[in-house]
Amino acid sequence: MKKLRLYCIHTTTLVLFLLLTNCSDDNNSNTNTPDPNNELAEEYYSGGKLGTTFNTTPYAYEQPTPAVEESSEMSLQFKYGEAFFENPYLTNTSGMRHGLGPAYVRSSCITCHPGYGHGKRMEQYRSKDYGNGYLLVVTDANDNYISQLTGMPQTQAVAPFLPPIDESGIKIEWLNHTDEYGNQFPDGETYSLIYPEVTIDRSAFNVPMPDYYKVRLEATIGIYGTGLIDAIHDDSIIAEYQRQKSLGYTLNDAKYQPENFIKEVDGTSHPGRYTYGLTRGTLQNGPGANAIWNITNVTRSDRRYHYITEAYAIAMSKNTDIQKALGQTEQEIYDYLMSKELTPEMTDEEYINFMVWHRGLAVPAARNLDDPVVQQGKKKFLEIGCASCHRPSWTTAADDYAGDPMVKGKLPRYPYQKIWPYSDFLQHRLEMVNNIRTGWCRTTPLWGRGLSQKCTGASDHLHDMRARNYTEAIMWHGGDAKFAKQKYRNLSKEDRDALIKFLESI
Structure with a gap:
């Protein structure tokens, strides 16, 4: 299956794009299915007959399943849903993919899931760096999430609001580790081990924090095959x-x-x-259904409220600079941030397309078995x-x-x-x-x-x-x-x- 994007409807542009895609596809894609008489044929179908792609190009993680391709309607929905994964949300109050914020983790899903796979190891925590799939895990001594922060702490915000955590105060240090074997196999071959030590300066928090907190990293996982x-x-x-x-x-x-x-x-x-x-x-109320909301803070009909904490709403509403910039009172700002009746920013149709895409991602076939x-x-x-x-x-x-x-x-x-x-x-x-x-x-x-x-x-x-x-x-x-x-x-x-x-x- 070729990688197709349907982000515009200009006929000439679309036809040209399809021609270019077809020309390059033959040179880059492995679409040969295994010999059915081969005893390993079954295992080549990593996702079964309805869920496997034999594409081995750099777009292998992004392909629709055969179950999607069997339906022209789902194939189109898949492409539209894909656009909501790949393109950034905006701070606009109307238009396509509007409604980012007031605080958010990332402006687009693909920033965390490069090529639809796992996030990359990073030396710094900069949420706008492509491939930075890291989510901060800020907990107390008993490994409970700090209640003043959301479970996925936000480091970005739409002005004049401030993010709960200022990224400039986050530090990642990669330390060497020597295991019980001295990082060496019995035959003399050696290996190295590293692990991250993450700290956040207390001054980086824009919400009140307890005296003790610790920080860990969790990276995003591959999303292909989740259906x-x-x-x-x-x-x-x-x-x-x-x-x-x-x-x-x-x-x-x-x-x-x-x-x-x-x-x-x-x-x-x-x-x-x-x-x-x-x-x-379940995937129907699982990672993607939550992430498209709590990563971007874009509301929809079944989630007409912000992914923030009350501690954040209080801190922002009491900030005199924010009051002045918005021309609103403390109570008005608090009421907006904590409202349960916000206008949906993602339509039901857009959400359904997104979920068709999410459940419709194929698994790359096994190779060279x-x-x-x-x-x-x-x-x-x-x-x-x-x-x-x-x-x-x-x-x-x-x-x-x-x-x-x-x-x-x-x-x-x-x-x-x-x-x-x-x-x-x-x-x-x-x-x-x-x-x-x-x-x-x-x-x-x-x-x-x-x-x-x-x-x-x-x-x-x-x-x-x-x-x-x-x-x-x-x-x-x-x-x-x-x-x-x-x-x-x-x-x-x-x-x-x-x-x-x-x-x-x-």
Whole structure:
């Protein structure tokens, strides 16, 4: 599938663009499907027959699924939805993509998700830098979010408002780490490990802060294939949890108790499957449905209020410079910031298009699985226990969950597909220096990651992008995964390299 953008309707321009795209596509895209008689054919379809793209260009993460392409209506909606992901929101009070602010995290989604993949490792926190997918995690001593800030703290604002955090006061320092093996394999090969130390000057906060706070980074994850994850039945997730518990694995048990499931807008409750913290249970009310609102602070009909805290509203309304600039009283400013009846800035149609796009993103097909070295690497991946957490395959259910009434019956579906995400979608402990918030982290799907350098310009790994390659990512693993890590360490260099080549192929 070619990368097509339909951002204007000028016929001559569109025809010329399509011609140019067609001319270049043959040279850059691999559209050959595997031989159906090949025993590996099934696994080449990482997203199943309805969810896999065989595009291997730098646009591989951006392709629509075959389920979308089967419908001319959805294909058009996909392109319009894509525009809302790729283009920045504006501070205008009307017009296309208007309504940014008053405080916001980013002005566009793609800034955080370069090439639709993971964010890049950064030396500085500058939210307008393309590829900076970092979100600040500011917590107290008990790992609870600081209530004066939103869960995704904002570092940008529309004048005359001030951001809750001034970016100039954020500092990222990358420190070297020496592990228990001295950063060396038994055969003498060495590796290096780094991790971020993040601080925020107290003077950078424009809201009152407690005496103690700490800061961590969490990077954005790849968004391709999220609709296929959505199509896995809740019972399958719970069954995998119960299977691993019976084997003695250490899991975040609280996440799998029905009383702690995530309540959705339609009144149903579901176990988490999205985000590092498993804070979202379905895509219909999941990451994208929230992010298009809370990252940009653009309102819509079902969210007619700002993504801010009362502490922020109080601080801004009491600021005399803001009062003077707006010509409004403290009470008027406070009432505006805390209003629950704001005019929707994103139309329902735009939101539906966005969600069709979000659930319609394909997964790149696996590559080179019949290569003897890749097969050797897969064998070692299974032998040393990596698949205990990075479960290779799942089968989706009927995929008939109705979900958010606004998108009910309007999104692409993926019933009964065998998919290969290489994740159990459960939370395990990482046990790393400057650990992720709470110490629990969802197993990251590995599918498509081998194309990250080509699609995003970087190939960093883990929740804060501390690992610059697969080897570093493996050697950072702790908790139950440390046993597989030890076995990886004791492999020959030939087997280690083969395992990495396998990871690059899925």
